[in-house]
Amino acid sequence: APLDQSLLDGLAELAVRVGVNLQPQQDLVLSAPVSALPLARAIARAAYRAGGGLVTPLVTDKEMTLARFEHGADAGFDRAAGWLYEGMAKAFEGGAARLALVGEDPMLLSAQDPANVGRANRANARAYSPALAAIAGFHINWSIISCPTEDWAQRMFPDLPARDAVARLAQAIRLTARLDQPDPVAAWATHNAELARRCKMLNEARFDALHFHAPGTDLTVGLADGHAWLGGATEARNGVRCNPNIPTEEVFTTPHAARTEGYVRATKPLSHQGTLLEEIEMRFEGGRAVSARAARGQDVLREMLATDEGAARLGEVALVPHSSPVSQTGVLYFNTLFDENAASHIAMGQCYASCFENGAGLSKAEIAARGGNESLIHVDWMIGSDMMDVDGIHTGAEPVALMRKGEWVRG
Amino acid sequence: APLDQSLLDGLAELAVRVGVNLQPQQDLVLSAPVSALPLARAIARAAYRAGGGLVTPLVTDKEMTLARFEHGADAGFDRAAGWLYEGMAKAFEGGAARLALVGEDPMLLSAQDPANVGRANRANARAYSPALAAIAGFHINWSIISCPTEDWAQRMFPDLPARDAVARLAQAIRLTARLDQPDPVAAWATHNAELARRCKMLNEARFDALHFHAPGTDLTVGLADGHAWLGGATEARNGVRCNPNIPTEEVFTTPHAARTEGYVRATKPLSHQGTLLEEIEMRFEGGRAVSARAARGQDVLREMLATDEGAARLGEVALVPHSSPVSQTGVLYFNTLFDENAASHIAMGQCYASCFENGAGLSKAEIAARGGNESLIHVDWMIGSDMMDVDGIHTGAEPVALMRKGEWVRG
Ligand SMILES: [Zn+2]
Numbered sequence: 001a002p003l004d005q006s007l008l009d010g011l012a013e014l015a016v017r018v019g020v021n022l023q024p025q026q027d028l029v030l031s032a033p034v035s036a037l038p039l040a041r042a043i044a045r046a047a048y049r050a051g052g053g054l055v056t057p058l059v060t061d062k063e064m065t066l067a068r069f070e071h072g073a074d075a076g077f078d079r080a081a082g083w084l085y086e087g088m089a090k091a092f093e094g095g096a097a098r099l100a101l102v103g104e105d106p107m108l109l110s111a112q113d114p115a116n117v118g119r120a121n122r123a124n125a126r127a128y129s130p131a132l133a134a135i136a137g138f139h140i141n142w143s144i145i146s147c148p149t150e151d152w153a154q155r156m157f158p159d160l161p162a163r164d165a166v167a168r169l170a171q172a173i174r175l176t177a178r179l180d181q182p183d184p185v186a187a188w189a190t191h192n193a194e195l196a197r198r199c200k201m202l203n204e205a206r207f208d209a210l211h212f213h214a215p216g217t218d219l220t221v222g223l224a225d226g227h228a229w230l231g232g233a234t235e236a237r238n239g240v241r242c243n244p245n246i247p248t249e250e251v252f253t254t255p256h257a258a259r260t261e262g263y264v265r266a267t268k269p270l271s272h273q274g275t276l277l278e279e280i281e282m283r284f285e286g287g288r289a290v291s292a293r294a295a296r297g298q299d300v301l302r303e304m305l306a307t308d309e310g311a312a313r314l315g316e317v318a319l320v321p322h323s324s325p326v327s328q329t330g331v332l333y334f335n336t337l338f339d340e341n342a343a344s345h346i347a348m349g350q351c352y353a354s355c356f357e358n359g360a361g362l363s364k365a366e367i368a369a370r371g372g373n374e375s376l377i378h379v380d381w382m383i384g385s386d387m388m389d390v391d392g393i394h395t396g397a398e399p400v401a402l403m404r405k406g407e408w409v410r411g
Numbered sequence: 412a413p414l415d416q417s418l419l420d421g422l423a424e425l426a427v428r429v430g431v432n433l434q435p436q437q438d439l440v441l442s443a444p445v446s447a448l449p450l451a452r453a454i455a456r457a458a459y460r461a462g463g464g465l466v467t468p469l470v471t472d473k474e475m476t477l478a479r480f481e482h483g484a485d486a487g488f489d490r491a492a493g494w495l496y497e498g499m500a501k502a503f504e505g506g507a508a509r510l511a512l513v514g515e516d517p518m519l520l521s522a523q524d525p526a527n528v529g530r531a532n533r534a535n536a537r538a539y540s541p542a543l544a545a546i547a548g549f550h551i552n553w554s555i556i557s558c559p560t561e562d563w564a565q566r567m568f569p570d571l572p573a574r575d576a577v578a579r580l581a582q583a584i585r586l587t588a589r590l591d592q593p594d595p596v597a598a599w600a601t602h603n604a605e606l607a608r609r610c611k612m613l614n615e616a617r618f619d620a621l622h623f624h625a626p627g628t629d630l631t632v633g634l635a636d637g638h639a640w641l642g643g644a645t646e647a648r649n650g651v652r653c654n655p656n657i658p659t660e661e662v663f664t665t666p667h668a669a670r671t672e673g674y675v676r677a678t679k680p681l682s683h684q685g686t687l688l689e690e691i692e693m694r695f696e697g698g699r700a701v702s703a704r705a706a707r708g709q710d711v712l713r714e715m716l717a718t719d720e721g722a723a724r725l726g727e728v729a730l731v732p733h734s735s736p737v738s739q740t741g742v743l744y745f746n747t748l749f750d751e752n753a754a755s756h757i758a759m760g761q762c763y764a765s766c767f768e769n770g771a772g773l774s775k776a777e778i779a780a781r782g783g784n785e786s787l788i789h790v791d792w793m794i795g796s797d798m799m800d801v802d803g804i805h806t807g808a809e810p811v812a813l814m815r816k817g818e819w820v821r822g
Pocket residue numbers: 250252316318340345380
């Protein structure tokens with residue numbers, strides 16, 4: 001089933017103008033799975049037409065990835081392409097922007113040995129850290145956008161013929177990317193302004209903590225000292241405003257790594273680097289997940305949390321109304337980019353330096369002193385639903401109702 | 412037309428075992444155009460099955476390449492992905508092997524502005540030099556092998572339907588890779604031994620120069636002091652014997668950068684980074700091409716020779732009998748990997764450090780002092796035919812007949 005070229009061209013235009021906001025003669029590092037090549041090509045054309053510099057594709061292939069786990073020697077699972085990620089970091093230092101296309105089969109590695117997958121993911125995360133630092137720290141403008149691939153669509157709609165599955169995913173992507181609007185670029189400007197208004201309100205409130213209450217969840221997430229709420233467009237340190245995620249519906253900030261207490265239950269499965277984790281439950285003490293369970297993918301969850309000291313602590317907390325367009329599509333995407341925008345969520349691992357007041361000026365030590373978490377991973381998982389209440393807490397004062405039954409309480 | 416999987420698996424096995432001779436847990440940098448992905452996948456499987464380390468694909472896409480020339484801003488044609496090539500060089504320092512798959516449309520860029528193509532090639536060559544140094548210097552084991560792609564086959568056989576064109580190219584690749592032999596790996600061992608015997612003879616003769624004589628050609632190529640002839644398998648500095656080219660039929664060595672005199676005419680078109688150069692003629696004085704013409708592609712030729720000081724001097728001279736299997740297939744491949752193995756040839760630009768006695772131990776300055784040429788480019792072009800005579804010259808002595816009518820005279 002060939003993809004609708006007008007959708008690909010629309011997504012490409014949005015990715016270049018709104019997502020990365022590519023600047024004249026700015027180079028672009030464009031990562032994509034083979035299945036997303038039709039979108040990658042549309043993006044390359046849009047990038048060059050927009051006056052961008054050199055577009056360099058970094059293409060991954062599911063068959064080669066599978067070959068590693070099916071035929072590779074045991075000794076090889078701790079290897080990673082550090083040289084490539086160091087190169088990417090160098091590209092970013094040189095001013096290149098980054099655009100990542102997603103569209104992989106979310107369950108690609110689910111039949112492989114979780115220990116090998118865990119070793120490979122850990123080695124890759126370690127090797128990736130120079131590039132991740134530049135991305136998470138917004139040294140440069142970057143974005144992630146998705147392609148309606150057959151691999152992915154068939155996991156979402158296993159009962160439909162491939163053509164129909166792709167058409168349904170394509171329609172969901174069109175709606176959540178606001179490509180159904182007469183002027184999508186203008187629609188994103190309006191949406192960004194709304195998210196900015198919400199952030200301003202939360203930043204002025206300066207809560208000490210958030211309290212989440214729902215079936216299976218009673219969680220207090222302490223916020224980092226000097227935390228800042230972000231959402232929608234972000235100004236990178238190079239001065240370029242970009243939309244790091246398309247779609248995005250969240251406002252998010254930095255928890256204090258040592259001040260989360262209570263228990264929490266996932267409201268959606270989490271697709272983590274090729275494996276599906278279902279019904280995650282965690283209990284936190286002093287900011288650390290002291291117990292963690294999953295009805296499916298328990299081994300992968302354990303491997304993930306054992307990546308390093310910070311992997312079992314929070315690096316992000318995010319609020320998303322249950323009425324978000326992503327949630328409205330009513331489907332599970334098995335993909336964080338979408339599912340996190342259907343629900344309030346928390347993330348294990350690395351915090352965003354940009355989620356601090358004056359974040360760009362803070363050293364690693366200063367971020368740590370304010371309670372910012374450090375880790376090789378950053379994994380979001382979904383805790384929001386239409387049964388979730390959220391309060392803002394000022395120590396010693398009455399809680400302020402922020403969300404009731406999954407919706408914002410007020411303006 | 413889907414490719415014959417047994418041919419792909421045979422090529423993959425040959426590339427891994429004979430081409431790069433991948434070692435246990437050695438990483439592999441695998442570059443390929445999108446059209447060669449079926450072979451790249453077979454190679455990844457063969458590499459993992461052989462106990463190799465991590466295979467990292469670097470995939471290029473003709474549509475993205477074309478998009479650059481069709482839509483890119485003028486200012487962008489001097490840009491290159493230096494960060495990627497520096498990363499490759501780092502991978503080689505770390506012990507990774509390299510395998511490059513060819514199969515691109517050899518005329519991909521022939522409709523583009525030669526000035527832009529020249530600028531892009533020059534910028535790319537400059538950026539590529541850290542990686543090329545490790546490859547040309549045989550710091551690591553490496554190889555180039557080709558995939559019978561539709562893009563390429565249709566240029567070779569424009570009058571055939573795609574399916575038939577691919578089948579003819581596939582058959583030619585099968586024969587020249589010796590995959591028609593009962594035991595191709597053993598056949599390559601025999602062939603390598605024969606090339607080694609020929610090199611030993613030439614190395615013992617220690618000629619001062621070679622003299623080429625044919626219609627349109629009367630050329631004396633002085634050989635570098637302490638030059639060494641190589642052919643077939645090469646032992647890289649990491650101790651691994653590899654076959655850098657499959658197919659390979661040549662024995663080759665280093666000319667003296669200042670001691671080529673006379674005129675020479677190409678016997679086959681040269682496909683140079685997307686453009687076809689036809690009927691090249693050059694005249695050399697003091698080792699330098701003082702005049703250069705081409706009936707087609709003159710602008711690209713001029714751009715190429717202007718890359719740097721060394722681009723107009725020779726870095727390689729190679730002898731190939733007219734009866735080579737590649738020549739026997741009787742077709743023009745528009746691809747140096749094949750066409751250079753159908754005919755004796757010379758190369759403009761960078762010499763191979765390995766083509767010196769004790770080459771691995773020589774500094775850049777020592778190589779230059781012996782007459783080794785230095786350049787950002789290395790471009791082979793074909794001068795041999797069934798009308799070519801070649802003599803070995805010892806200064807002041809009778810010429811020694813090496814080839815008559817394109818065939819080895821003896822031994
Ligand atoms: Zn988030």
